[in-house]
Amino acid sequence: MADKSRPLTCKIGPSILNADLSNLEKACIQWVTDMADAGADQYTFHIEATDNPLALARKIREAGMKAGIGLKPGTPVEEVLPVVEAVDMVLVMTVEPGFGGQAFMADMMAKVEFLRRSFPHLDIEVDGGVGPATIDACAKAGANMIVSGSAVVKANDPRAVISQLRNSVVKEL
């Protein structure tokens, strides 16, 4: 039984994107029901994973979840514009999807700045290479949701790193 007091999110992520794409569209749709039944609050999919992101986003919201949409580094930010009103969050990947521990792509901040300027109330997430050395760039560009893997799990004091990341974002909100 899902603990409804804790947010549960699902990201259709990099390992899937790098795998067999032939059934991905169908799987993304099936997982909407599965994740909603499991008690997920938000479901994020990659725009590259489907030919009809608008339909998928609507399905996610109809299932009672927030919808998030992710962009790989090579995908122009403008591709999200036709679907942005149908989602609650845009995820800007700051590494090539695949694995943790890669270097942060600072040039992705232009996407974040564009989105924040255009959609002041949108949730904007950054994912990949985010840690104490790169968080300020993300926060200044307008990101308000952070995914941080290696910088937290490899830290001597993960709690302190999480606080630092949070404080940097809160300062710019």
Ligand SMILES: O=C(CO)[C@H](O)[C@H](O)COP(=O)(O)O
């Ligand atoms: O989706 C991912 C990579 O495909 C990871 O979420 C991301 O890279 C986080 O790990 P790190 O902070 O170590 O980069």
